[in-house]
Amino acid sequence: MKKSSILIIEDNVDIRENISELLMLSGYTTYEAPNGKLGVTMALERLPDLILCDIMMPELDGYGVLHILSKHQQTLHIPFIFLTAKAEKTDMRRGMTLGADDYITKPFDESELLVAIENRLKKSHHKLEFATVGGQFNDLFAHKVIKTYGAKQLIYTEGDTPAYIYFLHQGKVKIVKMNKDGKEVVLELCSNDDFFGYWGVLEDQNHQETAEVLEDSVIWQIPVEDFTLLLVHNREVSMRFLKLLSKNLLLKENKMLELAYESVRKRVANALVALSDIYAVNGHFCMRVPRELIASMAGTSVETAIRMLSEFKADAYIDIASSEITILNYEMLKKAPF
Amino acid sequence: MKKSSILIIEDNVDIRENISELLMLSGYTTYEAPNGKLGVTMALERLPDLILCDIMMPELDGYGVLHILSKHQQTLHIPFIFLTAKAEKTDMRRGMTLGADDYITKPFDESELLVAIENRLKKSHHKLEFATVGGQFNDLFAHKVIKTYGAKQLIYTEGDTPAYIYFLHQGKVKIVKMNKDGKEVVLELCSNDDFFGYWGVLEDQNHQETAEVLEDSVIWQIPVEDFTLLLVHNREVSMRFLKLLSKNLLLKENKMLELAYESVRKRVANALVALSDIYAVNGHFCMRVPRELIASMAGTSVETAIRMLSEFKADAYIDIASSEITILNYEMLKKAPF
DNA sequence: CGGCATATTGAAGAACATCAAGTAAAGTGG
DNA sequence: CCACTTTACTTGATGTTCTTCAATATGCCG
The missing domain is CATH 2.60.120.10 (Jelly Rolls)
Structure with a gap:
């Protein structure tokens, strides 16, 4: 499988070359641009599979780059990740609202960057299924x-x-x-x-x-x-x-059966499994979930849900530390009656 | 609204004219055919909105008529009702399997016939939505x-x-x-x-x-x-x-909520309402339903379902006579907690 | 550090399932 | 068509499961 090409737009030479080297070692083709203007030109020319872009830059800042690229049909769907020093929420919001796909705060460690890139490349595939080119109504996301x-x-x-x-x-x-x-x-x-x-x-x-x-x-x-x-x-x-x-529909039919006849214990266990599938990604099986959410997933009262959690803790299927739940025995929770 | 035209195929003159008269009084246009062969000709020529057809006839019997008409694109979708003296099940099955829409056994009373005709006319409307004419794949029911x-x-x-x-x-x-x-x-x-x-x-x-x-x-x-x-x-x-x-999907979401938090009493009441919507048509609110069905609709045990039925009987919302349930107070059953 | 929200445990009782036993209805084969 | 078998329905008694109310504990935020 051909490795993807990535455009890095960043004014700081050290950081730029550092990232470039890292990505090349991971087998990606890289293009580098020292400022926003050049970045836009290069993006339109080379059509990379993903763009990493600093926000604070001379000539044209990251927001500007994103704005311009989102006006071009060819570059509209390229995954766009912001690199930024300040981790301010309002900042992140602005970028996301403009259409950036992700946001990485410097300093970042290598794996963080690589994981983010891989995720985005995987996902861009998925979204393109909807983005069939053609007439004005052909793109579900056209007026998003x-x-x-x-x-x-x-x-x-x-x-x-x-x-x-x-x-x-x-x-x-x-x-x-x-x-x-x-x-x-x-x-x-x-x-x-x-x-x-x-x-x-x-x-x-x-x-x-x-x-x-x-x-x-x-x-x-x-x-x-x-x-x-x-x-x-x-x-x-x-x-x-x-x-x-x-x-x-099929999922809800199963849920109906569960709500009708499964014990609360089983239902809470199922809720935990479902939650961990969503919360506990990349290895660490830890999650901070309000008890009320668990209760309403299991269709029971908060108190009962908590009682079940205590039971599971006693049985060493989970651990609870300062109301953060860690799944210790996923398989056991998933398995039938128990 | 224009009244529909009905073709009556029946060899017995008395019966034929009797039906014809009845239908004309109800405002339908009628055509009469004394045997199967003429019936087919007339059907193809006049394209009535509905066909009533005797089974036992000289020349060409009812099954034959149905068979021939189902081979013609124009007559394929015309509602077809059999008239027959013998009420044998195997008989009825044969007709239904050939594609008849309904089955009326002689002697029938007037309202029975009229209700059956009206029902079929209403329904044929519904089915035609799917029966868009055109290419070979355009008809959902083409290879039924x-x-x-x-x-x-x-x-x-x-x-x-x-x-x-x-x-x-x-x-x-x-x-x-x-x-x-x-x-x-x-x-x-x-x-x-x-x-x-x-x-x-x-x-x-x-x-x-x-x-x-x-x-x-x-x-x-x-x-x-x-x-x-x-x-x-x-x-x-x-x-x-x-x-x-x-x-x-929306129905099942409601059902999920119900199963999660409503009392058995409410769930059984809902089951009764749903059943009466299906079973108790045209006025008489009587139905013979296995208790196990009620229980599995309410997501409870048979015994509990029966206990609720007894309660409703005591409250005079329903009556039970030789395990046949009659809804006495539909509104009350439908209403909230109670 | 105090106040508020969330989490946790305890105890009492309501709601429901299960088991058991009896009754009514519906098939079945002579 | 009737005795007989089987199936479906109904009620009672008992125990479990879960909810509810109440009290306490813990974490969180300014």
Whole structure:
């Protein structure tokens, strides 16, 4: 498999060459640009598979580069990662909202950078499935609005009229439904690259669920008109969503069976497994999850959920240290009755 | 609204004219044919909106008429109702399997006939949505196989590889899912004109559920290849199933909430409401339903379901006479906590 | 460091499942 | 068509599971 090419836009020579060397050692082809203007030229010319770009630069800063490249059809879909010294949140937000795919703060260690790059290359593949070139309606993401949300923000609530359908570019979102007593069930946990909020659109119904952000997230909003148009006129899109819907349906059928007849113990165990699949990526099986989330995933009360956690701790399937849960025995939790 | 035209094929003059008169009084236009051969000619010529046809006739019997008309594109979709003296099951089965839409046994009373005709006229409308004329793949029902199933027969079970998707032409079918302890949840109750068994097809998965017939049913089987082809090539079909899927999804989300937090009492009440919507048509709110079905709809044990039924009986919301349930207070059952 | 939110444990009781036993209904074969 | 068998329905008693209310503990934030 051919290794990808990466463009590095960075004014500091030391840093630039350092990164370049690292990437070449990993087998990537690299291009270097010492400022924003040259960076843009080079990007348009070489069409790299990914762009790393500093924010603070003479001539043209990183935001400018991103802005210009997002205006060109050829460079629009190239994964774009910001490099920055300051780790300020507002800063990151601005970059993300402009359409950057990721954000790495200097100083970074090598593996951090390499992992981020690999992730983005993998994902760009996925998104391109939707970005079939052609007429004005052929791109689901053509009129996307990028937004950042903080934890606990509500994206939409039960009863809202859908204005957008959502693509979770980065972060975590829970989709919940409440009964009249105020008790919640988690219908779905969304993580990177999941679509959500499209369920009622086809029926011309208002949202029947609430979408709440679990941790800072970058969300692409797609106008419903675009969505419904593409659904009718673009086979790829309609087939994709048919599959999404039926997959979802099968998942919910399983969940129904679980809620009807499984013990709370089993349901909490399943919730933990599902959570660790989303939270505990790259090796470290640690997660800080509010107990109420676990409870509403298992369809039980908070107290009962906690009791089960205590049991699992006693059985050494998990560990809890300052309310942070560590999965010790994933397989055991997943296995039947136990 | 223009009243529909009906062709009556019947060798007995008295009966024929009797029916004709009745229908004309109801505002229908009628054509009469004294034998099968003439019936076919007339059907092709006049293209009526519905055909009533005797089975036992000289020249060409009812089965023959149906067979011939189903070979012609123009008459294929005309609702076809058999009139017959003998009410034998095997007889009815043969007719239904050939593609008749309904079956009326003589002697019949006037309202019975009129109701059957009206139902069929209403329904033919619905089916035509799928029957867009044109190329060879344009008709979802083009290669349908019509089958009759008796109560308790299994149409497919969990793990089966889908060979068909199903359209329930007449009858009732439950879609259930079992957990390892053998406990069942009803995922869906299908009645006339529902599609089922298409959920896993898009994912190339085997059936994750079991479809069991609740009462004698006529089912149209559509080869999966036809279905998947149409899904890709026919916008009407793909949009229709997108909507079906999302509607289904919303229903299941509600069911999840219910299973998680509603009391058994409420769940059993909901099950009764759902059952009466399907069983208790045209006024008489009576139904003979196995308790196990109610239990698996409510996600509880049979005993508990029965206890709730006894409670409802005591509260005069329902009545039970020789294990037949009559809904006395539909609204009350539907209303919240109570 | 105090105040607020979240997490944890305890105890009491309601809700529900299970087992057991009896009754009514529905097939079945002579 | 009837005795007989089998299946489905119904009720009671008992124990488990889970919720609820209450009290305490811990972590978090300015």
